Amino acid sequence: MTATSISLYLHIPFCKHRCAYCDFNTYTSLLDLREAYAEGLVTELAQVAAETRRPAHTIFFGGGTPSVMSPVALGRILDGVRANFALAADAEVTMEANPGTVDLDYLTAVRQAGINRLSFGVQSVIPSELALLEREHDFATVVEAAQMARQVGFDNFNLDLIYGVPGQTLKSWEHSLRAVLDLAPAHLSLYCLTIEPGTPMQRWLQNGRIQPPDPDLAADQYELACALLAKHGYDHYEISNWAKPGLACEHNLTYWRNGDYLGLGAGAHGHAAGVRYQIVKQPRVYLRRLEETSALRYPLSTAVAASHSVSRAEAISDTMMTQLRLLNEGLDLAAFEAKFGRSVAEIYDGTLEQMIDWKLVTVANGRLRLTQQGWFLSNQVFYRFMLDDT
Numbered sequence: 001m002t003a004t005s006i007s008l009y010l011h012i013p014f015c016k017h018r019c020a021y022c023d024f025n026t027y028t029s030l031l032d033l034r035e036a037y038a039e040g041l042v043t044e045l046a047q048v049a050a051e052t053r054r055p056a057h058t059i060f061f062g063g064g065t066p067s068v069m070s071p072v073a074l075g076r077i078l079d080g081v082r083a084n085f086a087l088a089a090d091a092e093v094t095m096e097a098n099p100g101t102v103d104l105d106y107l108t109a110v111r112q113a114g115i116n117r118l119s120f121g122v123q124s125v126i127p128s129e130l131a132l133l134e135r136e137h138d139f140a141t142v143v144e145a146a147q148m149a150r151q152v153g154f155d156n157f158n159l160d161l162i163y164g165v166p167g168q169t170l171k172s173w174e175h176s177l178r179a180v181l182d183l184a185p186a187h188l189s190l191y192c193l194t195i196e197p198g199t200p201m202q203r204w205l206q207n208g209r210i211q212p213p214d215p216d217l218a219a220d221q222y223e224l225a226c227a228l229l230a231k232h233g234y235d236h237y238e239i240s241n242w243a244k245p246g247l248a249c250e251h252n253l254t255y256w257r258n259g260d261y262l263g264l265g266a267g268a269h270g271h272a273a274g275v276r277y278q279i280v281k282q283p284r285v286y287l288r289r290l291e292e293t294s295a296l297r298y299p300l301s302t303a304v305a306a307s308h309s310v311s312r313a314e315a316i317s318d319t320m321m322t323q324l325r326l327l328n329e330g331l332d333l334a335a336f337e338a339k340f341g342r343s344v345a346e347i348y349d350g351t352l353e354q355m356i357d358w359k360l361v362t363v364a365n366g367r368l369r370l371t372q373q374g375w376f377l378s379n380q381v382f383y384r385f386m387l388d389d390t
């Protein structure tokens with residue numbers, strides 16, 4: 001990877017069914033648009049690439065459910081990437097997949113198209129928890145999907161699980177963890193459920209069908225996961241992510257190192273060349289906007305809904321919040337000072353000492369890191385490291 005190499009996030013905004021907790025930009029009634037949408041992504045790739053073939057080292061198909069796209073459509077998009085970017089020979093190319101949407105032929109074909117890493121949304125192995133989340137698969141489907149993935153050469157796959165689910169217990173969580181550990185994934189992402197406004201789950205909370213998640217139980221679940229995964233040889237390299245040695249997700253490392261990435265597709269976010277931006281959310285509007293011809297300015301395509309130049313205060317806050325997420329790596333204090341002309345201690349005079357006194361962060365070997373106590377309270381820490389522009 002060169003210093004100027006970037007990452008590409010490609011959003012696929014289609015699902016066959018909407019889950020009860022989901023507030024992602026995804027649509028269940030627009031599956032007919034899939035082929036046109038793939039062409040749209042190819043157009044957008046050409047727009048943002050402009051005249052230079054920039055080096056790229058990771059691609060991430062996220063969603064939505066990228067695995068509702070045909071292998072031909074995914075291959076077409078990847079050809080669009082190769083035509084417009086200098087894709088590294090060893091680039092990490094990830095696709096999120098729902099276990100119930102793949103079979104052996106499909107996995108073989110997407111592998112041949114160039115995808116070399118999968119991320120399966122498992123969420124739980126307990127039928128009642130899957131039913132509450134309105135996930136359509138069962139755990140037997142996950143086991144089968146993992147076996148098929150291995151069979152066609154996907155040794156590097158991630159499994160997602162969710163804790164803090166109403167009705168979940170410490171015991172049922174441990175059961176889910178142990179069941180996915182039996183599948184020996186290269187990578188695990190564990191997320192605490194947040195009940196988002198406008199979702200069915202929020203309505204259920206309001207009308208008493210479910211009880212609010214218990215934060216103390218969620219903290220115990222997190223602690224249990226940390227201990228169990230350490231015992232199984234997983235490196236806890238980011239607050240919510242664990243990997244076998246050497247198999248951290250390169251794409252997400254770009255985000256956590258506050259690096260440059262292009263976000264393409266409806267509703268995607270991007271951050272490159274000192275600009276943050278968001279693409280229009282509605283897939284039909286997205287496709288229409290790509291037909292427009294107007295002067296292009298990297299990294300923006302004609303489908304951009306909003307963009308702004310990153311201010312110094314924002315760049316500093318972003319650096320703190322993203323790099324502290326990396327538990328081993330942390331934030332390089334000398335690199336920070338070289339970049340911003342002032343040290344972390346000078347900029348956060350008082351706050352830094354307070355965070356150290358509260359044992360939420362620590363300084364060692366020139367790096368600032370969250371302490372184990374700070375892992376679960378990271379949002380409190382990040383809040384205090386946010387600067388405003390005034």
Ligand code: SF4
Pocket residue numbers: 014015017018019022023024026063064065098121
């Ligand atoms: S599969 Fe994922 S993106 Fe699709 S509705 Fe469910 S949670 Fe949302």
